[in-house]
Amino acid sequence: MSLTRRTLLASSAAALAAPALAQTQGKVVVIGGGFGGASAARFLHKMGFDVTLIEPNAQYISCPFSNAVIAGLRDLSQQTFTYAALERQGIRLVRQMASKIDNSVRRVTLADGVMISYDRLVLAPGIDLNFEALPGYDEAASNLMPHAWKAGAQTxxxxxxxxxxxxxxxVIISAPANPFRCPPGPYERASLIAWYLKNHKPKSKLLILDAKDAFSKQSLFTAAWKEIYGDRVEWIGLSGGGKVTEVKAKEKIFITEFGEHKADVGNVIPPQRAGKIAISAGVADQTGWCPIDPVTFEAKLAPNIHVIGDACVGGGMPKSAFSANAQAKACAQAVAALLRGDAPTEPKLVNTCYSLVKPDYGISVAGVYAPARGLLADVQGAGGVSAANASASVRAAEAQYAEGWYKTITQEVFG
Amino acid sequence: MALLFCLCGPALADPLDVSQSPPGASACLGCHGATETELPSLKNLSAVEIEAGMDAFRTGAREATLMNRIAKGFTPEETRAIAQWLATQGRAK
Known part of the structure; x- marks a missing residue:
């Protein structure tokens, strides 16, 4: 940066607002230690910023591959990560819940009342399950009909x-309307549970009650179910009466507009919204999600607060771990530029998401995204799902690549 | 030997400085990391080889399970910038 530009900036509001002379150029607080937040903390710290990560849990239990845990194919320990590498890197870890954000004075209040100030805040709170959206389904009901949409005890x-x-x-799985965390997740889950049933309880059936008529990788899942699981898997979409309007948790009954379905095992994947702190900070709109600027991930409803991962909306990127990690890096780059007084450059983002239909049968969806008309829009001509007529060896390769992706991304995020 | 391992471990897991990365480059790292897995690290490829590979995926000259779908989202110029940045970061030759 030239001296002229530096001098010029010193008089600008942006420079005045940043009480510099911290570690390098600014103090960043990250709330949430999942794929988005932990990535943002690591990449911003690497660039020399003073980074505090607020995360109440000592361990992170990852959702990708947790469907394999449900099906008995994997141990929960393979899903569990600590923040030791982040602390070793020099990131200040605060093991508390953030209870309040006062953006007018750029300050986060923790559950114990301690306050932490920031120049820029990165909010990565993930999702909250909306226990008010589906009659009969609250937190107590989830102990009888698990959601398993946050990995751990529920899984x-x-x-x-x-x-x-x-x-x-x-077994009945109910899937919500869009948007929600991990769009192909309910269908990968159905697949792997069907695999478990086929191998261990072959007279059993699986029914998916869906609040929509189309879903991610639908043609691939549907074809694979028919081929591998036959009549064992049944899917009822919105127009067929699949939308669940109420559940009776004690009886494990799903009530739809067209009737009732009684389950022996009921998995309710309820409607979701951005994590509570995003709602209380006022960065979420009436949909419950946080609109963002597609270049900086700055919340459209509050300056200096950047929202990444499942909590943000603004275009075609699905709510996935890959998206959250990719957004974290683009956001870190933009935050760095803003704190240094430079203009952020337009990013390009990628999402890749693998699903397992059975242990050696993987399918994928990919997308490339760029800012357009205020959104992160799909780059035309790119992206899409695995080929419909691929050979068994291609499906097996994609299942292997899924494993490789998981190793790589978790190493990048958690060390 | 043990000491060497200790010194290498954290360094390997350290994230890259992405502050000067060209558009799209940092997303590559989500699958192609510092070490080999079922997916290749790009460390043994040169920037020229990465660029040529991506060009072939984009045009369909080379088959892929997934990279063809991603390569089509980047222009030849963007692809070159990404490949060159990966090389400067030690993630390509």
């Missing part, structure tokens, strides 16, 4: 219920 509960179910039972 194991669903697995235990499947293991305890008698052969000949019915």
């Amino acid at each position: 194991l509960l669903l697995r235990q219920q499947l293991e305890a179910m008698s052969d000949g039972g019915t």
Whole structure:
């Protein structure tokens, strides 16, 4: 940066607002230690910023591949990561819940009342399950009909219920309307549970009740279900009466507009919204999600607060771990530029998401995104799903690549 | 030997400085990392080889399970900038 530009900036509001002389050029607070937040913390710290990561949990339990845990193909320990590498890197880790954001004075208040100030805040709170959206489904109900949409105890509960179910039972999964975390997730889950049933409880069935008529990788999943699982898997979409309007948790009954379905194991994937702190900070709109600037990820509803990962909306990027990690890097780059008084450059983003239909059968969706008309829009001509007529060896290769992706991304995020 | 391992471990896991990365480059790292997995690290490829590979994926001259879908989202110029940046970061030759 030239001296002239530096001098010029010193008188600008941006420079005045940043109480510089911290570690290097600014103090960044990150809320949330998932794929988005932990990535943002690491990349911003690498660029020389003073970074504090606020995350109440000592361990992170990852959702990608947790469907394999449910199906008994994987141990939860393979999903579990610590923040040791982040601390070793020099990131200040605060093991608390952020309870309040006062953006007018750029300050986060923690659950114990301690306050932490920031020049820029990166908010990566992930999702909250909306326990007010589906009558009969609240937190207590989730102990009877697990959601397993945040990995951990819920994942194991669903697995235990499947293991305890008698052969000949019915498993029902209800899937929400868009948008929600991991668009292909309910269908990968259905696939791997069907795999478990086929191998351990062959007289059992699986029913998916869906609040929409189309879903991610639909043609691939549908074809694979028919080929591998036959009549064992049934999907009912919105127009067929698949939208669940109420559940009775004790009886494991799903009520739809067209009737009732009784399950032996019921998995309710409820509607979702941005994590609570985003709602209380006022960066979420009436949809419950946080609109963002596609270049900087700065919240459209609040300056200096950047929102990444599942909590943000603004274009075609799905709510996935890959997206959150890619957004974290683009956001870190923009935050660095802004704190240094430079103009942020337009990013290009990528999403890749693998799903397993069975252990050696993987399918994928990919997309490339660029800012356009205020959104992160799909780059035309790019992206899409795996080929419809691929050979078994291609499906097996994609299942292997899924494993490779998981190793690489978790190493980048958690060390 | 043990000391060497200790010194190398954290360094390997350290993130890259992406502050000067060209558009799209940092996203590559989500699959192609510092070490080989079921997916290739790009460390043994030169920038020229990465660029040529991406060009071939884009045009369809080379088959892929997924990279063809991603390569089509980048122009030849963007692809070259990404390949060159990866090389400057030690993630390509």
